[in-house]
Amino acid sequence: MKLSVNIDHIATLRQARRGIEPDPLEGAFEVLKAGADGITFHLREDRRHIQDKDVYLLKEKIKMPLNFEAALSPEIVDIILEIAPEETTLVPEKREEVTTEGGLDVIASEKRLLNAIPRMKAKNILVSLFVDPDETQIRASKNYGADAIEIHTGHYAALSDPLEIEKEWNHIKDMVLFARDLGLIVNAGHGLNYENTQKIALIKEINELNIGHSIISRSIFTGLHQAVKDMLKIVKG
Numbered sequence: 001m002k003l004s005v006n007i008d009h010i011a012t013l014r015q016a017r018r019g020i021e022p023d024p025l026e027g028a029f030e031v032l033k034a035g036a037d038g039i040t041f042h043l044r045e046d047r048r049h050i051q052d053k054d055v056y057l058l059k060e061k062i063k064m065p066l067n068f069e070a071a072l073s074p075e076i077v078d079i080i081l082e083i084a085p086e087e088t089t090l091v092p093e094k095r096e097e098v099t100t101e102g103g104l105d106v107i108a109s110e111k112r113l114l115n116a117i118p119r120m121k122a123k124n125i126l127v128s129l130f131v132d133p134d135e136t137q138i139r140a141s142k143n144y145g146a147d148a149i150e151i152h153t154g155h156y157a158a159l160s161d162p163l164e165i166e167k168e169w170n171h172i173k174d175m176v177l178f179a180r181d182l183g184l185i186v187n188a189g190h191g192l193n194y195e196n197t198q199k200i201a202l203i204k205e206i207n208e209l210n211i212g213h214s215i216i217s218r219s220i221f222t223g224l225h226q227a228v229k230d231m232l233k234i235v236k237g
């Protein structure tokens, strides 16, 4: 199982002062030095953390896989096509949310997906859709031409009752197998931390976990290198 580290919150801290530190590019180098398999970033329409210049610098300097998370707005889709990252993960986005709140409604986004996905695939960009663990959304992802899905683990991560956790974990596992059997690459992420990732990492059919907030949070106390290494130990078993 691979770990792609989301570096958005390095930029969040920088943007708190609108200055130059901490630098997400430097963070990306540090994350990769610690052994992560790739870098994820989300260029939001409101540019609250990652800025356009970060995206261009990451593309120029980082030689490991980049996963460009973004909403399906025409302006952002044009940037994805220009940058041509190894992978793009398409997410829903609301300006008032503090973070991505749920999976993409693939069916409601049909027109925009059918317009964007073929253009992305023509640039050799692997297209992943961030979806709730829901059969209808997963099947539609396959039907509209996605290569991969990222299963939203936010609901699982928010649970505290062991029985409910077990039930949601079983559901996620079923949906991972369902997607895999359709021929989709299956990633997962959102809300994963040093406690709840271990159980998700038992689902060996998951290709990659995308984790950000918990790693950047821990890095304040341990340094980024150690925070990534600690998470890699969990992800790689």
Ligand code: PXP
Binding pocket: 006, 008, 042, 069, 089, 091, 099, 100, 130, 150, 188, 189, 190, 191, 192, 210, 211, 212, 213, 214
């Ligand atoms: N996957 C997706 C699609 C996301 O939008 C985010 C948050 O940017 C993450 C994973 C990472 O979530 P977290 O920061 O909670 O680890």
